[in-house]
Amino acid sequence: MEKNILVVDDSESIRELVGDILTKAGFNVFKGYDGRNGLEVLTSTEENMSMIITDLFMPGMDGIDLIKEIRKLERYQYIPILMLTTESHMAKKMEAKKAGVTGWMVKPFEEEKLLKTVHKIIR
Amino acid sequence: MSNLRDVYLEEAEELFKRIEEALLLLENSPEDSSSLIADVFRSMHTLKGNSGMFGLTKVADFLHNLETLYEKVRSDHSLLSEDIIECTFKSLDHVKKIIYDPEIEEQENIDENQALTDEILKILKRTEEVSIDLHSIEALSGMVSYLVFFQPKHDVFEDGTNPILLLDELAELGKSKVFSHMESKALSDSFDPKVCYTSWNIVLVTEKGLDAIRDVFIFVEDSAMIEINELFDGDILADQEFHERLPEVDLPSAPLSFDDFRSLIEIDRPSASGDTEIEVIPETTDSSTEEKTEKTESTPEPATKKAPVETKKTSTSTSSSEEPSVYKNKVKKLFDKNKTASSIRVSSDKLNELMNNVSELVTTQAALALFTKNNFDPTLDAISDNVEKLTRQLRDISFGMTLVQVDNLFSRFQRVIRDLSSQLGKSVRFVTEGGDTELDKTIIENLADPLMHIIRNSLDHGIETAEERVKNGKPETGTIKLMSYYSGAKVYIRVEDDGGGMDPEKIRKKALEKKLISKDDNLSEKETFDLIFAPGFSTAANVTDVSGRGVGMDVVRKNILDLRGDIQVESELGVGTSITLGLPLTLSVIDGLLIKVKGTHFIIPLAEISKCFELDRKEISNEFNSVIVLDDEQLPYLDLRKEFNLGMEDNPEVTSVIVVHKLGTKIGVCVDSIEGEYQAVLKPVGKYYRDQEFISGATILGDGSLALVLDAYKIVERKMSKQKVTA
Amino acid sequence: MSVISEKEAELDQVMHSFLSFTLDGEFFAVDVKKVIEILEVPAITKIPLAPKYLSGIINLRGKVLPLVDTKVKFGLEPVEFTVDTCVIVMEIKIEDETIQIGTLVDSVLEVMEVADNAIQPSPSVDAKYKLEFIRGMYRKDDDFILLLNLDEVFSIEEMNFLQDQNIEQTDAQDIKEQTK
Numbered sequence A: 001m002e003k004n005i006l007v008v009d010d011s012e013s014i015r016e017l018v019g020d021i022l023t024k025a026g027f028n029v030f031k032g033y034d035g036r037n038g039l040e041v042l043t044s045t046e047e048n049m050s051m052i053i054t055d056l057f058m059p060g061m062d063g064i065d066l067i068k069e070i071r072k073l074e075r076y077q078y079i080p081i082l083m084l085t086t087e088s089h090m091a092k093k094m095e096a097k098k099a100g101v102t103g104w105m106v107k108p109f110e111e112e113k114l115l116k117t118v119h120k121i122i123r
Numbered sequence B: 001m002s003n004l005r006d007v008y009l010e011e012a013e014e015l016f017k018r019i020e021e022a023l024l025l026l027e028n029s030p031e032d033s034s035s036l037i038a039d040v041f042r043s044m045h046t047l048k049g050n051s052g053m054f055g056l057t058k059v060a061d062f063l064h065n066l067e068t069l070y071e072k073v074r075s076d077h078s079l080l081s082e083d084i085i086e087c088t089f090k091s092l093d094h095v096k097k098i099i100y101d102p103e104i105e106e107q108e109n110i111d112e113n114q115a116l117t118d119e120i121l122k123i124l125k126r127t128e129e130v131s132i133d134l135h136s137i138e139a140l141s142g143m144v145s146y147l148v149f150f151q152p153k154h155d156v157f158e159d160g161t162n163p164i165l166l167l168d169e170l171a172e173l174g175k176s177k178v179f180s181h182m183e184s185k186a187l188s189d190s191f192d193p194k195v196c197y198t199s200w201n202i203v204l205v206t207e208k209g210l211d212a213i214r215d216v217f218i219f220v221e222d223s224a225m226i227e228i229n230e231l232f233d234g235d236i237l238a239d240q241e242f243h244e245r246l247p248e249v250d251l252p253s254a255p256l257s258f259d260d261f262r263s264l265i266e267i268d269r270p271s272a273s274g275d276t277e278i279e280v281i282p283e284t285t286d287s288s289t290e291e292k293t294e295k296t297e298s299t300p301e302p303a304t305k306k307a308p309v310e311t312k313k314t315s316t317s318t319s320s321s322e323e324p325s326v327y328k329n330k331v332k333k334l335f336d337k338n339k340t341a342s343s344i345r346v347s348s349d350k351l352n353e354l355m356n357n358v359s360e361l362v363t364t365q366a367a368l369a370l371f372t373k374n375n376f377d378p379t380l381d382a383i384s385d386n387v388e389k390l391t392r393q394l395r396d397i398s399f400g401m402t403l404v405q406v407d408n409l410f411s412r413f414q415r416v417i418r419d420l421s422s423q424l425g426k427s428v429r430f431v432t433e434g435g436d437t438e439l440d441k442t443i444i445e446n447l448a449d450p451l452m453h454i455i456r457n458s459l460d461h462g463i464e465t466a467e468e469r470v471k472n473g474k475p476e477t478g479t480i481k482l483m484s485y486y487s488g489a490k491v492y493i494r495v496e497d498d499g500g501g502m503d504p505e506k507i508r509k510k511a512l513e514k515k516l517i518s519k520d521d522n523l524s525e526k527e528t529f530d531l532i533f534a535p536g537f538s539t540a541a542n543v544t545d546v547s548g549r550g551v552g553m554d555v556v557r558k559n560i561l562d563l564r565g566d567i568q569v570e571s572e573l574g575v576g577t578s579i580t581l582g583l584p585l586t587l588s589v590i591d592g593l594l595i596k597v598k599g600t601h602f603i604i605p606l607a608e609i610s611k612c613f614e615l616d617r618k619e620i621s622n623e624f625n626s627v628i629v630l631d632d633e634q635l636p637y638l639d640l641r642k643e644f645n646l647g648m649e650d651n652p653e654v655t656s657v658i659v660v661h662k663l664g665t666k667i668g669v670c671v672d673s674i675e676g677e678y679q680a681v682l683k684p685v686g687k688y689y690r691d692q693e694f695i696s697g698a699t700i701l702g703d704g705s706l707a708l709v710l711d712a713y714k715i716v717e718r719k720m721s722k723q724k725v726t727a
Numbered sequence C: 001m002s003v004i005s006e007k008e009a010e011l012d013q014v015m016h017s018f019l020s021f022t023l024d025g026e027f028f029a030v031d032v033k034k035v036i037e038i039l040e041v042p043a044i045t046k047i048p049l050a051p052k053y054l055s056g057i058i059n060l061r062g063k064v065l066p067l068v069d070t071k072v073k074f075g076l077e078p079v080e081f082t083v084d085t086c087v088i089v090m091e092i093k094i095e096d097e098t099i100q101i102g103t104l105v106d107s108v109l110e111v112m113e114v115a116d117n118a119i120q121p122s123p124s125v126d127a128k129y130k131l132e133f134i135r136g137m138y139r140k141d142d143d144f145i146l147l148l149n150l151d152e153v154f155s156i157e158e159m160n161f162l163q164d165q166n167i168e169q170t171d172a173q174d175i176k177e178q179t180k
Helices: A012-024 A035-044 A063-072 A090-099 A111-121 B002-028 B030-053 B057-075 B082-098 B107-127 B134-141 B163-171 B210-217 B240-245 B258-264 B275-287 B302-309 B312-321 B323-340 B348-374 B378-401 B407-424 B441-462 B466-471 B504-513 B525-533 B553-562 B617-621 B712-726 C006-010 C156-179
Strands: A004-008 A028-032 A049-054 A081-085 A103-106 B144-152 B175-182 B198-206 B224-232 B403-405 B428-433 B438-440 B478-487 B490-497 B566-572 B576-584 B589-597 B600-605 B609-616 B627-630 B633-639 B654-662 B665-671 B673-681 B695-700 B706-710 C015-023 C026-031 C035-040 C054-060 C063-069 C086-094 C097-105 C107-115 C134-140 C143-148
Touching (some): A012 A028, A012 A111, A035 A049, A035 A063, A063 A081, A103 A111, A111 B163, B002 B030, B002 B082, B002 B407, B030 B057, B144 B210, B163 B175, B163 B210, B407 B478, B438 B441, B525 B553, B553 B566, B654 B712, C026 C107, C054 C097
Parallel strands (some): A081 A103, B633 B665
Antiparallel strands (some): B589 B600, B589 B673, B609 B654, B695 B706, C035 C086, C054 C063
16 A cells, blocks of 8 residues: 655745655655645545655744644654754754654755655654 | 756745845845844745755855855844845845856856855854854864764654664764664563664764764654763774774673773773863763763864753753744744745646636537527526526636736836846835736736836936936935736736936927927827837937847837737826836636627627717718717717728618727727627637737637627727828 | 758658648648648638738637638639638648648648659749749649648748738728728
8 A cells, every 4th residue: 555645845846856756656645835734734634644754944834833733633643754954953953853753854865865764764 | 857847946936036025125124124034044945955955066055155144144133234135136146047057167157156155254254253163163073983872762662763773874974883782581471572672882983073973863862871972082993903802792781881892992092182081971971870971072162062062951941941932933923824824836837727728618608608598498597597607706716816916026126126226326216016916927927028128217217316316306216116006907007206207399309300200290298208109219329238128118018018908108307207007907808898790790898998879870971070979079980890891781770889998088989789798718819810900819609609809999099090191 | 943852852762641632723732740620611700901811710619710711822812612612720830839720722632642752843834833832743643733831831921921912902992981
């Protein structure tokens, strides 16, 4: 069965790129253009996500707030969430961690590395 | 992939625009700076990230410094200065170029890149006091060997953590050697597959520094015991003797302690970092027992290094000090949310496809309505009514989707005006109004050039120099106002300047010179101003760097007319000039009056009709000067049969007269009959008929036949010009 | 003087499909690649004051196409509508844009296969047609079929040339009527 991954990024190019990579790898990709939209996508579909990949800086609801919201959902209390961002500062990571992020990946990344990480997380 | 690259480029354009808009606002109203700076920062950040992702590493590198600068500005708004904004503009222009030359191979770009990077770094240096890039220090520190002890809690698997993933990540930092050991319970009967019994010792040699290692474990801090200690300043794994001393690894075994490893290293080996470091180690390891233990790394810059490497206590205190800013963020987010609320991007192809289908639907619905009318059946009638209602709604919704706020267009000019005015040495304030007015996106796209030309003209010829203005008792700074508003079925866009205005005498003289008019032509002021739109009027004489681009106002007017719009100019010498463009809301559907002339259907846009009435043809046919009297008003008229050479035979005795108005001129149009109102989906008649300008398109009627959509203005104009010839 | 370009001449045995039709009893053919479809004469909406060779516009399943009277275009009398009169919808390239137009012909004949080397340069005896219009000539049995160079025939510049003449005419007529 195809696994569902939600990709949340306000940058269309990144969203499409990540989406492309994952789709090619056989995942079923859902997309959200910011935190709020990502949450909407998550709650409006019957489909169960296996993983969420989100950007950190986004207008409106950012990645950290998104994670906090997701963790409030019973269904997704423990879903792996990968933060995909150019940010590598400790403070932000701490914040994200407190919110409940599972992993952190710094942009730019290579396709291979992303896939490796994703496979590891939702093997 | 090339498709994705287009997305990247498209998005980059958007980000450029966003940054520019924010910068321009910042320039004008520095009081509301914090959200704007945040916006600039975020856009820059996204741009950098995207560039990096799409392999434009040099672009990303260039943007990195700029981003760093704005990060600083974000935390201290007072740092923002004019030269930073100026530099940002230049940098943006540069980036716009190098995203098409990502390897930065063109000499011009190389030079520019260097110059701008230097400039940014200079500004950065100025704004910088103590903060030195942490990364550069770490880079200096060279290879260091660490001993990492990692013991996940038993329940670590429960939240989805995979310890092996972390070890992999650690291994990516440099050279490593891993020793694992397992609790004896793992081999006993009480073995539970959900429990993690393993812990690891990793000797890691890296130059990435302590922070990088801590980063790896950041997400498991709470669910694992982690100890990171500096083992040796240098690459211990390169030392053969160390390898030999390493114990055989057996499972299960007791975990080796830091001291065990230390003892494996010869004591007399000199440590480059000095003694202090060694002394620190036991101190920190001893002080905290249960919790993760970390050692403060000694570096040349203790002041900066200490903060991030503090133990747990401090990290909580920093996070609590962050509370207020988090709160503030939330407040801001509320505003943002409203702004960005539910909007999605749809490719214009899809939108066009939708519009085409809706147009077809409108046509098909008309056919259904006609059929229903001719084959009456109450059920069918009800269905047809419903379809009509739904079609109309669907039409309105989908045409609404192609509407774009003119703001998108207006903001483009801010930058231009800013640059041009400084180039011309004029001081100009640019004001926009009604940016939320919506127009069809095709119209907006086609308005950019004409508007640009008009604005350039205003800047170049309209607004006077500061000295001149002061001399004439005007404020030193000139104003160019760009506004937009609805009126009737039209959208008006108006460019107003408070410059010198146009001199009708000069225009007359010039038109005479160009032989556009003759000496005895007695032109009204309005007609005189309209001469600026005549082909051949604007010529080399007034070509300057700014407005002389080889196109004259005649081209501007043509562009506007092509959009089924009109253009009007008003001017008062010494006070200013305004040029007003009237545009249809959408290009593709018009509400019109269906008329018939000699078997052919025509449609006249309702917006251009003031009234209709019937007249006995005998009353007018012998009229010598082509004027009819209506409500005591003399009205010039034209007979479409005559106008179109359709022949006068079988002419109905009673003709319908439609009064159309355009540009303040009213004219009666005689037609055979009026059939009723009709929603026309406009279709182009093609290039072959480009000389039949009075036909703006065709539309398909319910029975599949075609009706021609008339452009009343063109007909009036044609009539007028012909009268002149015959006069 | 060869009308066929050298490149084309090299490709000896290449076959081309042509659709043949008649105008005033003479045979013409166009490359089938350019032909979209053949229609019976539909309802034609005339556009006022248009040049004579433009018969009007037609509705082809929701698309509005200009209709050209091919005969007027070639200097013949306008098409007289008979049961055989047809509209060939073709795709032509004008000003770097591909558009569809309808063309009126007296009758449509057949699709034929013509080998490249069977196409002869048009002899200048047929001077009544502009040479640029003719791609070459093909002899079928006793008949000569003129192969048309469509993009040339229907180019806007060519059209405008004709149009200017027509406009002057109508205008003069107009003025006469007005001053009457």
